[in-house]
Amino acid sequence: MTDTRVVHPALKTRATELFGVDHPVVQTGMGNVSDARLTAATANAGGLGILAAGLLSYDELVTAIDEIQAATDKPFGVNVRANQPDVHKRIDLMISAGVKVASFALAPKQDLIAKCKDAGLVVMPSIGAVRHAEKVASWGADAVIVQGGEGGGHTGQVPTSLLLPQVTDAVDLVVIGAGGFFDGRGLVSALAYGADGIAMGTRFMLTSDSPVAQEVKDVYLSKSVNDTVLTTQVDGIPQRVLRVGPIAQIEKTRPAARVLRAASNARRFQKISGARWRDMVGEGLAMRKHEDLTWSQVVMAANAPMLYRTALIDGNADAGVMATGQVVGMIDDLPSCDELVSRIVREATDVLERFGA
Template sequence: MTAPAVAPVLRTRITDLFGVRHPIVQTGMGYVSDATLTAATARAGGLGIIAGGMLSLEELARAIDQVQAQTPEPFGVNIRANQEDVDKRVDLLIRSGVKVASFALAPKRALIDRLKDAGLVVVPSIGARRHAEKVAEWGVDAVVVQGGEGGGHTGSVPTSLLLPQVVDAVDIPVIAAGGYFDGRGLVSALAYGADGIAMGTRFMMTSDSPVAQAVKDVYLSKSVTDTVVTVEIDGVPQRVLRAGTIDKLESTRGPQRMLRAARNAFAFQRLSGTPWPHMIREGFAMHRDEGLKWRQVIMAANAPMLYRSALLEGNADIGVMATGQVVGLIDDVPSVAELIDRIIAEAGTVLARLGAGQTHAADPNDIAAPATQISMRRDA
């Protein structure tokens, strides 16, 4: 299959920053963004990101080796800044020559400096303008801006409002997330001033994703209104499918909720092998650094176990499935290469259509002449 021609406007600050062909990022989704999906994205010209938060240090090292064995293209790794062994993980990324360090929550300034001094590109995800301003001041290289339509942990401000806020507030490259799945969305993000898009649900719904087909079929059956934002998973708002065990979780209260969280904490400790002192220290760090209430800290073990049940083990009826509202616009499961080629081709078609009406320069003396010059990217 011949790759589509790429319009010059689709070379942006992030394609240069990451060293990739297309301004498209595959987000680091726990239990989904494995070595296979990440390598497939990198080969197709996007930035793939390994989800390292749920992997042990040894598992993360193997995943990095697997990606590098499959492609020489750059890729990223998402890590949790509050993990007990975060310094060892940073050492691993530096030693392995990983291009991008991605964070769901902003790391401390000292960690940013250390990564940048080693030559890595640092890209945290944010959900508010003030957070973007803070991390930009700390020296990060770019930010992923997720609007309320996005899956997993999310805020309430839609992408169409949050994105221009952030673009106007910072000078670093901005990557738009929340509601993107095709070339039209890519062009719209560029029109707002972003330098590219990041997608989670759309990449999960590819043949290169490790999620079981039975679970993908559940996603394919849903509409844009079949999601819910709930705090009953880990105490922090998350957008998930209205499916599986979510109705039961939503109806659970008080002691039952805490008992379930305790059981999941024990199960997660057994599976991950994380020593209890490490887990306890991480809990104190979440309370201190992220401002979580103790109830939320106790519930935090729910998320990995509930997601693992559905996304890794294929139990759609008893697990929890994070998703963006864009799930209702997805109706197929292409390969990653087919998806990215399609998005780039669609973006080229949209750009050509937008420019097709301009057959001659507008007369500057004609005050009624329409403004047809539309800039599709910000000045660097």
């Protein structure tokens, strides 16, 4: 149901030019959610779909990229963790496969950015503070996703309405706003702050193209903007999740019990994923070094993959953890990606034309 009306010229931005897409709308790389199907559906809708590769093995990443390219000829991105032991191998794969955008949840080091750029990849880290944007800009990044405190998953305290103009004033990069966006009005507001587009996680998760179980989607659709909590008790790093399932219990649990449970979940994740213990320990050491975590926080970080998988993949909302932005309370339907992107562009065009009139 692609809209045939003329898109407002203001919606052709530096982001659409840099990514080679029709609309300045990005689907973020959400672990357990942003699979090949969702990524391809977003790309075919004219936005930038990003495959979440952080929890995929290398062979699974190969298969996912093949599936995306079989489903679309449009540009897309892949989100990888800069601290993964085989990150250079993954970047080599992305280069050889012709992936357009390398997206990073953790800021990559300067040499990794240089490797990507030398091969023609667009480099786009996610950041949550002005100083982080300034750092990756000085290292040569092409774009940044700027997530404010309203956003889901790992996030900070500064709201998007303040963080976004701070960043656009500080750096000359393509800036994509994230945290609290779900419609065309939000897209126009981001452009007004100086951004070049918006990124959405929760909104794309709640589409018919998302792999999340229907019963879990129904839980999300029933929640209000007040039904989220910013907690450090999942993996030691602040993240926004729904106040359901084990969250209340986790926050009441003694620290020693949380660490024991995290160690148990690490064993479960290792068996399911096939990851080598050596690699998991290496990632933990990298997290401790680069994110200034305590040892207990490093162990707790093993919680996240299993707790998210339990809810999103297994469909058990009562036992798993459900990351979300506060925007969850503004969402009441499950459109396809094409319907969603078309609607956002139509709404943004209406707002811009009204301003012009």
